[in-house]
Amino acid sequence: MNFQIAMLLGQDGVTNGAIYALLALSILLVFTVTRILLIPQGEFVTYGALTMATIQAGQPTALVWLLLGLSVLDCACDLYAAARSSHGFRFPRRIPLKLGYALLMVALIKTLPLAELPMAFQVLLTLCLVVPLGPQIYRLVFQPIASASVLVLLIVSIAVHVTMVGIALLLFGPEGARTRPFSEAGLELGPVTFNSQTLWVIAVSLALIVGLFLFFERSLYGKALRAAAVNRLGARLMGISPTLAGKATFLLATFIGTLSGILIAPITTLYFDSGFVISLKGFVGAIIGGLVSYPLAALGALGVGLIEAFSMFWASTYKEIIVFTLIIPFLLWRSLASRHVEEEE
Amino acid sequence: MNMQVDALKQPQNQVARMLLEVKDLSVAYGKVEALSNASLCVGEGQIVTVIGPNGAGKTTLLSAIMGVLGSRGQVHFDGSLEAVPEVEVLVGRGLGLVPEKRELFASMSVADNLLLGAFQRHRRGDRSHGQTLQEVYELFPRLWERRDQLAATLSGGERQMLAVGRALMAKPKLLMLDEPSLGLAPLITREIFRIIGALRQQGVSILLVEQNARAALRVADYAYVLETGQIAMQGPARQLADDPRVIEAYLGLASKHQEMLAS
Ligand SMILES: Nc1ncnc2c1ncn2[C@@H]1O[C@H](COP(=O)(O)OP(=O)(O)OP(=O)(O)O)[C@@H](O)[C@H]1O
Ligand SMILES: [Mg+2]
Numbered sequence: 001m002n003f004q005i006a007m008l009l010g011q012d013g014v015t016n017g018a019i020y021a022l023l024a025l026s027i028l029l030v031f032t033v034t035r036i037l038l039i040p041q042g043e044f045v046t047y048g049a050l051t052m053a054t055i056q057a058g059q060p061t062a063l064v065w066l067l068l069g070l071s072v073l074d075c076a077c078d079l080y081a082a083a084r085s086s087h088g089f090r091f092p093r094r095i096p097l098k099l100g101y102a103l104l105m106v107a108l109i110k111t112l113p114l115a116e117l118p119m120a121f122q123v124l125l126t127l128c129l130v131v132p133l134g135p136q137i138y139r140l141v142f143q144p145i146a147s148a149s150v151l152v153l154l155i156v157s158i159a160v161h162v163t164m165v166g167i168a169l170l171l172f173g174p175e176g177a178r179t180r181p182f183s184e185a186g187l188e189l190g191p192v193t194f195n196s197q198t199l200w201v202i203a204v205s206l207a208l209i210v211g212l213f214l215f216f217e218r219s220l221y222g223k224a225l226r227a228a229a230v231n232r233l234g235a236r237l238m239g240i241s242p243t244l245a246g247k248a249t250f251l252l253a254t255f256i257g258t259l260s261g262i263l264i265a266p267i268t269t270l271y272f273d274s275g276f277v278i279s280l281k282g283f284v285g286a287i288i289g290g291l292v293s294y295p296l297a298a299l300g301a302l303g304v305g306l307i308e309a310f311s312m313f314w315a316s317t318y319k320e321i322i323v324f325t326l327i328i329p330f331l332l333w334r335s336l337a338s339r340h341v342e343e344e345e
Numbered sequence: 346m347n348m349q350v351d352a353l354k355q356p357q358n359q360v361a362r363m364l365l366e367v368k369d370l371s372v373a374y375g376k377v378e379a380l381s382n383a384s385l386c387v388g389e390g391q392i393v394t395v396i397g398p399n400g401a402g403k404t405t406l407l408s409a410i411m412g413v414l415g416s417r418g419q420v421h422f423d424g425s426l427e428a429v430p431e432v433e434v435l436v437g438r439g440l441g442l443v444p445e446k447r448e449l450f451a452s453m454s455v456a457d458n459l460l461l462g463a464f465q466r467h468r469r470g471d472r473s474h475g476q477t478l479q480e481v482y483e484l485f486p487r488l489w490e491r492r493d494q495l496a497a498t499l500s501g502g503e504r505q506m507l508a509v510g511r512a513l514m515a516k517p518k519l520l521m522l523d524e525p526s527l528g529l530a531p532l533i534t535r536e537i538f539r540i541i542g543a544l545r546q547q548g549v550s551i552l553l554v555e556q557n558a559r560a561a562l563r564v565a566d567y568a569y570v571l572e573t574g575q576i577a578m579q580g581p582a583r584q585l586a587d588d589p590r591v592i593e594a595y596l597g598l599a600s601k602h603q604e605m606l607a608s
Contacts, residue, residue, distance in 0.1 A: 220460065220467055227450045227461050233413065234448030238515070239436035239465030 009309045015198045015267065016281075017305020018205035019045075019260045023282025024289065024301040025212065026253035031291055032229035033249045034242075035150050036142060039157045041282065042275025043164040044130060044254050048261025049270040050168065052126045053177035058115030062171045063129055064106050070136040071102035077140065105129060119182060123262055127255065134254025135247040142250075143243055161276065168272035176274075181266040197266045204263055208256065209298065225249060277320070281308070284327050290334055300330075358567045358579075360388025363421070364519050364550050365410070365440075370418035372402075372409045379405045380574045382418070387519060387552050392545055394553040394561040394582065396595055397571035403554040404445045406571065407521050410552075411435060411442045423518060437465050441517030445524055447508040451497035455488055458496050458507055462514025474514060481510040484540060501528050505537070513544075520544065521552040526560070538564050558595040562586040570595075 023041055030038040047063065054061040078092045105128065117125070141160055145152065187194040216222040228235040228245035236242065257279075261270070268274075285301025304323055311322040365387040372380040380402040387393045395403050409416035412430030420427045422440055450458050459481060463474035482489040485506040491499065496507060505525060512520055525541070526534040538560050541551060555561035562568055565582040570591065578585065585591050 220464065223453070223457055223461055224464050226453065227464075230450045230452050231448050233444070234450055235461075236413070236432045237411070237436065237442055237444065237448060238461050238511070239433050239468070240461070241433040 005313070009313055010306065011194065011198050012312075013306035013309030014302070015195075015201045015264075015305070016308060017302035018201050019264055019278070020282045020285050020301035020305050021298040022205055022208060022256050022260050023279050024285030024297040025209070025294060026256040027279070027282055027286045028289060028291060028294060028297050029225075030249050030253050031286070033225055034138075034142065034146070034153075034246045036153045036157055037150075037283075038253055039154075039161040039276075039279070040137075040164050041253060041257050042277070042279030043161060043168065044134065044257025044275070045261035045264075045278055046168055046172075046270050046272060046275040047130045047133070047164075048126055048258035049179070049265035050172040050177055050261075050272065051130055052122060052262050052265055053179050054172065055114045055117075055122050055125060056179050058113075060109045060114070061129065064102075064109045066167065066171065067129060067132060068102040068106055070133065070140065071098050074136050074139055075099060101132070119180070126262055127258055130258040131251065131254045134250040134257075138246050138250040143246060146242060146246065165273050165276070168275075172272050174272065176269040176271045177265070178269050179262075179265040195267070197263075201263045201267075204259070208259070212252075221248070281305075281323060284323065287327055287334070288330050358386045358388060358391075358393070360386075360391055362389045363387070364389045364391075364423055365552065366419075366421040367410060368419040368421075370406070370409055370416055370420065372405050372414055372416045378574060380409065380416070383571070383574070383576050385569050385576065385579075387550055389518075390545065390548065390550055391567060392541065392551045392553060392565045394555055394565035394568045395571050396555055396558045396561055396568065397577075398594075399556075401571045402574040403571055404523055405574075407442060407523050407552070407554060408444070410521065411440065413442075413444075433465075436515060437469070439516075439518035441512040441515050441520045443508045443512045443520070443522045443525065445527070447504055449496040449499075449504060449507060449511070452495060454493050454495060455499070455507055456492040458511050459488070459514050462511035465515055477514055477516060481513050484513070484543075485510050502530070502533050505529060509537075509540070513549075517549060519550045519552060521554075523554045524556060525553070526555065526557050534560065558591075559586075562591075562596075 023045070027038050027041055030036055030041075051061050051063050054063075075092075075095045075098055078095055082092050083089055108125070109129075112125075114122070114125075137160060141156060142153070145156065148156075181197045182200045183196050185196055187196070187199060214222075216226055224235070224238075224240045225245055225248060227238065228240050228242060232242060235245070264270070281304050282301055284304050285299075286297045288300025288303070289295075289297025291297075304326070307326065308319055308323050311319045315322070363386055365385075367383065367385050369382045369384055370380060371378060371382055383402075383406055385393070385395070395406065397403055405414065408414040409418075410420055410430065412427070412432045412435055416430075420430050422430075422435060423438055427435065450461065453461075459478060460474070463471075463477065466474055482492075487503055488506055488510055491503060496504070499507060505527070509522070509525060522541070525537050529537065534557065541553065541564055544551060553561055553565060562582045562585060568580065568582040568585045569576050570578040570585070578588070578591065580588070586596070
């Protein structure tokens with residue numbers, strides 16, 4: 001291996017690692033606030049990428065019907081809750097808003113000249129279509145069982161994952177898709193050329209991580225989410241409802257997942273079922289962070305990306321095996337370390 | 346004498362306006378009923394105390410009123426009936442609870458804990474919590490000194506102060522305190538009770554659960570005695586403090602203890 005190849009592999013590794021880091025952070029966030037291991041996180045990545053590809057192909061994406069369907073179910077749940085409310089029936093004012101939003105999206109998809117839209121607008125449209133799915137899934141699937149055990153939540157989470165993969169096959173078909181890169185020019189630094197999309201991925205990931213940091217450290221709503229993760233009852237007593245916190249974290253996670261999908265779509269061909277392995281690598285990062293530490297999780301995920309890239313060079317057939325075997329020593333170390341903590345208490 | 350006893354049997358907590366009215370509240374853990382048909386009232390501007398032995402159901406009572414625990418019965422707060430009390434709704438309407446276990450945000454700083462106390466106000470567009478924060482720091486100068494420290498590293502007494510301060514940040518109309526003097530040195534206990542008195546001056550009504558019956562009865566206007574999940578006695582606090590049964594069960598030992606300390 002010479003310097004140039006190493007740089008290329010490093011570039012690949014950092015690009016993937018940045019995406020894994022984003023996914024690790026959102027998996028961690030969702031887990032600490034809601035105790036749900038978000039297995040379907042990878043599906044948001046594929047939904048984002050494939051929706052973007054459909055839009056660029058100028059086809060009205062069928063995803064918009066999923067959005068409309070879930071919105072109708074969501075509103076039905078709201079109506080049912082309002083009808084059973086002890087304070088007497090009050091029509092929930094959110095219903096026209098939610099339905100209006102979904103119908104607006106249908107109208108936009110049906111009328112806009114999708115393929116000719118500027119790239120930024122296509123990205124925005126994709127986000128507007130995919131991101132609302134997260135909070136809706138929380139509302140419909142997880143909110144009714146919010147106080148169930150971690151195991152039950154995990155099983156339901158797997159069920160949601162399987163369902164979403166099936167729906168993805170239905171919506172996007174079995175073919176893989178790639179999108180156009182955000183910009184053409186690369187950056188040449190001496191002997192190495194940086195792929196422009198690589199730079200986009202790294203820049204956007206960094207911006208997102210800094211944004212998340214500021215949100216959680218500085219803003220009251222970010223602190224409220226952290227509080228809900230630290231002490232659920234304490235948070236409720238401050239008026240921070242677990243439902244709201246759950247929806248907010250799902251919103252964030254879906255946003256991060258979708259954006260990740262849009263970011264990597266120009267460099268990797270994604271299929272309807274590619275999400276699982278991607279999020280699994282984010283999950284390995286989260287595990288390295290012990291499902292508690294955000295910086296460790298991000299670093300771990302970055303490491304996963306690098307190891308993956310270099311093992312591709314040395315032993316490409318064993319790439320996944322190497323990555324997932326990596327988790328074992330960390331799990332061992334974690335379980336030994338945590339037993340010590342319990343003994344001390 | 347007889348009349349006085351009758352007055353104790355059928356007492357009424359008479360005030361201008363009721364803030365909290367609880368009727369026939371019952372809570373069961375599985376088949377065991379921890380609270381049965383408890384009724385109580387707290388008027389505006391009042392300090393009402395609930396005393397009783399360990400395991401009587403005092404914490405259960407407060408949790409049920411707040412909606413943390415499922416219950417049967419009625420809870421009226423500030424003029425409207427809560428058929429199913431919901432924590433977040435009640436917090437928004439001005440009910441606060443300092444729970445027995447405090448439930449602080451351990452891995453967050455003292456300042457952040459206090460700030461989060463004002464979350465519900467902030468959500469409704471009230472941006473005046475800086476003023477309240479200053480008042481809380483004036484009330485508990487210790488918290489100001491430790492504002493950047495993590496809540497988990499505070500001493501027991503400081504934790505208590507933080508829990509009370511955090512609840513005050515929401516500017517509650519009625520504050521429910523579950524054993525605010527738990528595990529505190531006598532001097533700080535006295536300070537806590539002084540603050541409870543001061544809060545009333547500021548127009549906060551208080552429902553106080555205490556093991557320290559003597560101090561609680563001294564600061565309160567009205568008192569209830571809870572025994573094995575039922576309201577066994579009630580009356581104006583001063584009257585209850587003179588009741589022989591109360592003296593024997595709740596004040597006797599303590600007064601002997603205090604005499605011992607004094608001699
Ligand atoms: N989660 C629970 N499951 C079963 N029983 C419970 C539960 N919580 C409380 N209890 C029981 O209910 C009874 C009342 O408990 P509670 O905590 O309300 O008492 P308390 O009056 O606050 O006591 P203390 O003065 O010791 O704080 C006790 O007998 C207790 O063991
Ligand atoms: Mg108690």
